[in-house]
Amino acid sequence: MDPSRGAAAQKESAGPAFDWAKLVLNGALPLAGVVAALAVAGIFLALLKTDPLTAYAALVRGSLGSTFGLTQTLVKATPLLLVGLGICIAFRANVINIGGEGQIIMGALAGTVVPLALPGLPGWLLIPAAMVAGFAAGAFWGFIPGILKARMRVNEILSTIMMNAIALQFMNFLLQGPLMDPENVKRGTFLAQSARLPQQAWLPRLVPQTLLHAGIIVAILLAIVVYIFLWRTTIGYEIRAVGLSPEASSYAGISVRFNVALSLTLAGGFAGLAGVIEVIGVQHRLMDGLTSGYGFTGIVAALLGGLHPLGLIPASVFFGGLLVGADKMQRAVQIPSALVTAILGMIVLFVSGAGIWARTWAAKRLAGGRKGAEAGR
């Protein structure tokens, strides 16, 4: 055990002291990463004989240029924020959850089955019931890799990726069999989608003639809850302590295994909730392609939000806008929206690469003020 790391854990967890240098670093670095990724993607576009400015203009117009675009941005920000909250919790325990996609699917499945099975319930009961079921299903899908990591040290990155593939096939199986819309079967179309949910299970719409639903309010409230959970509760403190130094934590009597499993279970729960809300807020039925890569984009949003629940709110809105803009760009100027996946990948590379470097640099600058020549090297 390295005693200095333990001391750092103590100091860090004393509370979120307001630190301007940290705020500037946390804000400037992601922005620089985004700009760099857009610039490199622009070079690729130019090589493909496409004007990057036309593409980016279409992207911005698509997300910000109309009321519908703006509300869609918030619609897409909702699952990103929820998935990202789970990723933040896991990351704080030094656990990387790549299983968002699978957890969203499991949550969506539960959030479809509950309203279909209990169509007689009133909305005030049915909506919370669906959400609880979805959270539980996602949490279960996170618990499996969580307990495997805690008990057998199974690499969670690999196991969560495998859980994604298993969940996807499970959904395909259900949508082509037991869950397939009976209307569909009667008409002989055999589309892979479930029956429409009873209307009282739908989340209320916030702006008429748009798809913006109450899910965004739930997500923002939960961001505040997660912030309080991580920084104002004992269990949140323990999760962060385990992430900073497992050795020091277990020395202090904190169970590393329990907190590792818990953080992945909670991460799965939030992703599961994203799945339910997508079903009862947007689609009103379970359909193929429901996750739209939110499980991965949520990771990028969490990283850019500084792995902080409140920083995640603007980051989710930004990436929601990027996704909406990309769809519009594909239709307006025929540039495939896959461009955005490549941009997201580059943002992760830039931000993760620059992160440690910038932190070391900042630490040296700060130490330089106090210690002088020794740290100035």
Next chain:
Amino acid sequence: MKGVLSLDVLTGILNSMIALATPFLYAAIGETFAQTAGVVNLGVDGIMLLAGFGAFFVTLTTGNLWLGLLAAVAIGLAMGLVMSVVSVTLKAEQGVSGIGLYMFGLGMSSLLFKVLVGTVKTIRGFQPLSIPYLSSIPFIGPILFHNSVLVYGAFLLVPIAWVVLEKTGLGLKIKAVGQNPAAADSLGISVVRIRYLAVCLGAALAGVAGASLSISLLNLFQDNLTSGQGFIAVALVYFGGWSPLGVLAGSLLFSVVNSIQLWMQVLGVNLPASVAVMLPYILTILALMLSSNRARQPAALNKPFDRSEN
């Protein structure tokens, strides 16, 4: 179910097994080099996708399979260099940077495919070559000695990788920087240079793995062609205990399960396709459970090396 275990079916299953093991072998042996040096490259799947597209596109436009293969190696090297800069020089969290590399490869291969090719097209890939005399041995001849050049290469790679890692100075250096980088550094071995070399070599082999799918096995490209095979390859390195022979055993196990799964669908065994497709992924998790707590894991795996900390 009748006739499921006839000799023809058995030959078919073993034939597919050898072919399906090919991309796993290239990717997992490559990853073995990177991990032995202490770097987990989780971007293997992304490298396979972009290199697989590159090999396909170059072959489609030039008609030359070897140029296609060269393109795949070049793309693999370039992406390996990016991974090295981010993870070795800039000391990023390797799990995160690898996912970034994966997303870049996934998105870029899909973008390029849609812009440059558009629809699914097939090409004439590497054809099977019969090895004289050996291929006429009954039963095993056609299975083992009637394959494409990339299949032979994959199986030859196993002993080559073993010799390099166990019997050469380079192998010793790769192991040293993965076990105890500080000690290696004090002996004058450049940790950074050896890690760059191992990661780039692994990435180049991941490129060949992608090419083996797009210009030898399937002879086409489509979105997300690999469907996660690169991640399974990374898991195989853990399963194989960081040894080329272990990786060979794991690759064969996986490809035989895959091939049985495919043949069950061909033969119309009454099992939903989605359940059959699930099998390899479930098997991967089981394999990871079995291989947990391995003592052989390189001690400095996943840990960036910082000279000033030692």
